[in-house]
Amino acid sequence: MLSFVYNPGPEDYRRSIxxxxxxxxxxxxPWGRFNRFALDRSTLRSRSVTPDTELLLELTFHxxxxxxxxxxxxxxxxxxxxxxxxxxxxxxSRPLYLxxxxxxxxxxxxxxxxxxxxxxxxxxxxxxESLKSEQxxxxxxxxxxxxxxxxxxxxxxxxxFEIFDATLKSSVYWLRQLFYFNKRPSExxxxxxxxxxxxxxxxxxVIKMPNINRKHHVVKYEPVIEPGKNTYLHHMxxxxxxxxxxxxxxxxxxxxxxxxxxxxxxxxxxxxxxxxLGSEGFNYPPEAGYALDPDNGSRYYMLExxxxxxxxxxxxxxxxxxxxxxxxxxxxxxxxxxxxxLSIGIDPNWRHIIPPGQPExxxxxxxxxxxxxxxxxxxxxNMFAVIMHTHQLGRKIRFRQxxxxxxxxxxxxxxNYDPTYQEYRxxxxxxxxxxxxxxVAECTYSSESRSxxxxxxxxxxxxxxxxxxxxxPRIELSICYxxxxxxxxxxxxxVQKVIQDSTLVKIQxxxxxxxMTLEDRLISYDWETSFQSFQEATRVGTFMPLxxxxxxxxxxxxxxxxxxxxxxxxxxxxxxxCSDMGYPMDAESDEANAVERGQLVRxxxxxxxxxxxxxxxxxxxxxxxxxxxxxTTLLVGLAVGLR
Numbered sequence: 001m002l003s004f005v006y007n008p009g010p011e012d013y014r015r016s017i018x019x020x021x022x023x024x025x026x027x028x029x030p031w032g033r034f035n036r037f038a039l040d041r042s043t044l045r046s047r048s049v050t051p052d053t054e055l056l057l058e059l060t061f062h063x064x065x066x067x068x069x070x071x072x073x074x075x076x077x078x079x080x081x082x083x084x085x086x087x088x089x090x091x092x093s094r095p096l097y098l099x100x101x102x103x104x105x106x107x108x109x110x111x112x113x114x115x116x117x118x119x120x121x122x123x124x125x126x127x128x129e130s131l132k133s134e135q136x137x138x139x140x141x142x143x144x145x146x147x148x149x150x151x152x153x154x155x156x157x158x159x160x161f162e163i164f165d166a167t168l169k170s171s172v173y174w175l176r177q178l179f180y181f182n183k184r185p186s187e188x189x190x191x192x193x194x195x196x197x198x199x200x201x202x203x204x205x206v207i208k209m210p211n212i213n214r215k216h217h218v219v220k221y222e223p224v225i226e227p228g229k230n231t232y233l234h235h236m237x238x239x240x241x242x243x244x245x246x247x248x249x250x251x252x253x254x255x256x257x258x259x260x261x262x263x264x265x266x267x268x269x270x271x272x273x274x275x276x277l278g279s280e281g282f283n284y285p286p287e288a289g290y291a292l293d294p295d296n297g298s299r300y301y302m303l304e305x306x307x308x309x310x311x312x313x314x315x316x317x318x319x320x321x322x323x324x325x326x327x328x329x330x331x332x333x334x335x336x337x338x339x340x341x342l343s344i345g346i347d348p349n350w351r352h353i354i355p356p357g358q359p360e361x362x363x364x365x366x367x368x369x370x371x372x373x374x375x376x377x378x379x380x381x382n383m384f385a386v387i388m389h390t391h392q393l394g395r396k397i398r399f400r401q402x403x404x405x406x407x408x409x410x411x412x413x414x415x416n417y418d419p420t421y422q423e424y425r426x427x428x429x430x431x432x433x434x435x436x437x438x439x440v441a442e443c444t445y446s447s448e449s450r451s452x453x454x455x456x457x458x459x460x461x462x463x464x465x466x467x468x469x470x471x472x473p474r475i476e477l478s479i480c481y482x483x484x485x486x487x488x489x490x491x492x493x494x495v496q497k498v499i500q501d502s503t504l505v506k507i508q509x510x511x512x513x514x515x516m517t518l519e520d521r522l523i524s525y526d527w528e529t530s531f532q533s534f535q536e537a538t539r540v541g542t543f544m545p546l547x548x549x550x551x552x553x554x555x556x557x558x559x560x561x562x563x564x565x566x567x568x569x570x571x572x573x574x575x576x577x578c579s580d581m582g583y584p585m586d587a588e589s590d591e592a593n594a595v596e597r598g599q600l601v602r603x604x605x606x607x608x609x610x611x612x613x614x615x616x617x618x619x620x621x622x623x624x625x626x627x628x629x630x631x632t633t634l635l636v637g638l639a640v641g642l643r
Contacts, residue, residue, distance in 0.1 A: 062099065063425065064416040069093040095278065095421035099428075116219075116333040121210045123238055123303050124224060124325030125203065126255045200234065200460045201307045205256030206241065206248055209292060209299050210330075217289025217335050221273045221328040222281030229322050234306040234460060235276040235389075235422075236326055239268040240298040242550040248300040259304055268302040270478040270550045271341040273326055274468055276389055276422035285384055285426075288339040288472040292330055308460050340474035342367075344399070345389075345441040345466035347483040347546050352456025353492070354393065354463055355527040355534060358447050361393075363465050364539060367439040367480030368562050371547035371554060375477035376437075382430035382472055386412045387422060388441075389466040393454060394419050396444035399467045403437050405568035411439075411469070424470075433471070438565045439480065441467040453522055479548035485561055488541030492534045493521055540564050 071091035225233060241248055272290060275281065284290070291297060303325060346352050346365035354361050388397040398413040411431050433439070443465035447454060454463050490498065497509040498518060507513040507521060527534070545562050547554035 063097050064414050065095050065418045065421055066098055066416065067093060067418070068096050068098075095418045097423060097425065100426050116331040118219065118329040118331050119210070119216075121218075121328040121330060122224060122325065123207050123301065123328065124323050125205060125303065125305055126323065198459075199309050201309075202259040202458060203256055203305045203307065204259040205254075205303045205305075206251035207301050207303060208249075208252045209294065209297075209301060212292060212294055214332065215291060215293040215295070215297075215334065216330045216332050217291060217338075218273070218284070218328045218330045219289045219335070220281065220283040221275075221326055223275045223279065223324070224327045225324045226322055229324055231310060232307050232322065233277070233324060234308045235274065235304075236306075236324070237274040237304045238272045238326055238328075239302045239304065240270040240272050240550065241268040241300040241302055242270070242298060243267055244299050252300060256303075268300075269548055270298075271343060271468060272298075272301060273328060274341070274387065275326060276387060277419070278421035279387070279423045282385070282424050282470075284335075284339060284470075287335060288337040288384070289331075289335040290340075291338045291474070306458070306460075337472035338474040339470055339472045340478070342469045342471060342475075342477060343466060343479045343481070344439050344469065345481055346443075346456060346464065347481040348457050348462070348464055349483055350455045350457070351484045351486070351489050352463065352465070353489070353522070353534075353538070354445050354447050354454040355525075355531055356447050356450045356452055356454070357527065358445075358531060360395070361445045361447055362535065362539065363443050363445070363463075364482075365441040365443075365465050366482040366543060366545065366562065366565075367441075368482070368545045368547075368560075369436045369438045369565070370557060370560065370562075371477060371480050371545060372433065372437050372439070373435045374554060374556070375475050375547075375549070376433060376435040377473075377475070378435060380432045380434040381475060383411060383427065383433055383469045384430045384472070385424050385426045385470040387424045387468045388412065388414060388417070389422055389464060389468070390417070390419055390443050390445070391460050391463050392419055393445040393447055393450075393463055394443055394465075395446045397465075397467070398440075398442040399469070400440040400442055400571075401431075401433065401437055402440065402565050402567060403434065405566055407567050407569060407571040409571055412467075430471075441465050453527075476549040476551070477547065477554070478550055479546065481546040482543045482562070483546060484538060485542040485544055488537060488543065491541060492537035493518075493525060494530070494533075495521060 069091075070093070071089050073089045223236065273282075305324070307322070344365060344367045346363060352363060354363070386399055388399065390397065394417050396413075396415050397417050399411040401408045401411055412425050412427065414425075445454075445463065454461070456463055458464070484492075490496070494510070495507050495513065495518070497507070498505050499508050500506075505518045507516045507518065513521065542561050542563055545557055545560050547557045
């Protein structure tokens with residue numbers, strides 16, 4: 001039995017699979033059971049087993065995430081129409097992309113050269129020899145949180161003073177073992193504990209590059225996950241650190257600390273490799289590799305690991321150790337191009353607001369033409385793979401491209417996005433991006449499960465919208481984000497003017513809201529009746545572009561306030577079947593590139609100069625208090641002016 005699950009409903013069964021053979025097998029469908037099932041090059045067809053029904057399904061797969069459910073048995077069923085035996089059956093399910101580019105070079109009688117010998121570089125969350133138990137864990141807590149726990153225990157237990165005194169004395173040992181003093185780990189242990197009130201932890205470790213004396217290329221990488229610890233891992237990202245100083249050298253000798261405690265860590269912002277939930281790693285195409293260069297590249301890297309705590313530490317004594325990380329394979333046989341990774345999306349910030357109780361909320365992160373115009377060469381760059389990322393509420397993602405007022409076909413899209421499956425998407429052919437192109441990461445969320453607003457941020461209960469695009473040749477631009485301007489946020493909430501009153505931000509206009517804090521407005525806002533106006537304001541309002549290179553903010557973009565790009569020709573989806581896309585003519589050819597993405601068959605009849613229409617609809621969630629977030633970020637916003 002084989003099932004394909006795609007938002008079940010009659011109107012949803014129009015997706016595709018690509019295979020050269022015809023197969024016969026049984027398929028279970030949400031409407032009933034079908035006994036004739038065939039796969040050809042582009043279409044799945046199945047006919048009902050019910051004698052009086054001739055319902056024919058036609059299911060065409062594109063590259064949206066598809067949940068594949070299977071079941072098989074060692075014994076053949078007695079008849080095709082019979083009930084499949086349940087006892088002894090092997091069953092399972094997993095999300096998959098059913099259409100993917102094969103990045104491995106094809107071998108033939110004319111191409112028999114041997115694979116290069118690959119060296120490995122393991123970038124791991126170091127586990128000291130002292131930690132051997134399966135019950136040990138690497139989480140994080142500070143001394144204040146420990147004493148808060150002790151005070152709570154004192155209140156709950158009888159004979160409080162004696163118990164607290166004993167607990168306090170015993171805690172001296174744990175403080176020595178669990179915490180960092182003067183940013184140096186204990187010599188005996190590096191074990192830390194996740195607080196009960198946090199659902200995730202960002203842990204950073206600085207690592208020195210391998211001891212090599214000339215340039216090498218990383219050609220693939222994969223996750224190294226300690227057995228039984230995959231439940232606690234959300235993502236692992238390896239960043240380049242552009243500066244080489246004594247602090248990084250000293251940091252590389254430790255087992256790490258909570259992320260972004262100092263300025264050095266925030267300078268490590270160029271992605272070298274990234275893994276997210278559900279991914280199996282990445283193989284570079286034969287024409288490109290990531291450069292490890294001791295002479296002209298970074299010598300220090302930072303591994304950022306986000307741990308999640310799905311059980312919210314119901315058991316106070318739960319501790320877990322972890323030594324997971326990434327394994328990079330590299331060679332001295334250099335490939336034609338140095339590859340890079342460009343991050344496009346929304347800066348993780350409270351201004352990214354997702355209202356509660358909405359079936360669809362659309363948010364967009366922009367990489368503006370001024371940023372690509374300064375950094376991309378006239379010959380362009382070639383994007384060959386992307387990985388798209390949201391947290392728990394993400395349902396759809398599109399990676400859009402706009403050139404000179406014309407929207408091109410999406411570089412990548414997924415209308416059935418699964419946050420638990422964030423695998424790389426290998427493009428059918430490299431997509432050209434030229435200077436002046438405007439790129440958009442568009443994320444659609446469903447917030448029906450939440451009763452309070454969700455804010456943007458790094459924690460898993462917060463939200464994000466990010467596309468990491470792999471490309472060649474490498475350029476200086478590494479981060480290309482945007483952030484809604486403060487006037488846009490205020491307009492979306494029906495606020496005209498705010499003032500700073502001590503640590504609170506209070507509304508001054510309109511008069512009907514005068515004296516109310518911005519926090520109160522966010523909590524009490526009538527999202528049910530005002531959602532459409534909020535959505536329209538956030539999508540067409542002004543925003544702040546954030547363009548970063550390995551050397552810092554891109555010159556000339558520091559004070560820009562940008563508007564939604566003017567789109568004269570909107571893109572309309574074509575029904576080009578997978579089997580009609582053909583195979584590469586010339587990978588560098590604009591014509592081949594256009595045909596692959598349907599550019600030559602799109603319609604140019606939809607005209608718009610007002611930006612997007614509110615195409616849809618979407619809790620305060622996260623580990624931080626809203627007053628703290630608003631008090632700090634809005635104070636900065638007011639200090640620099642309402643941008």
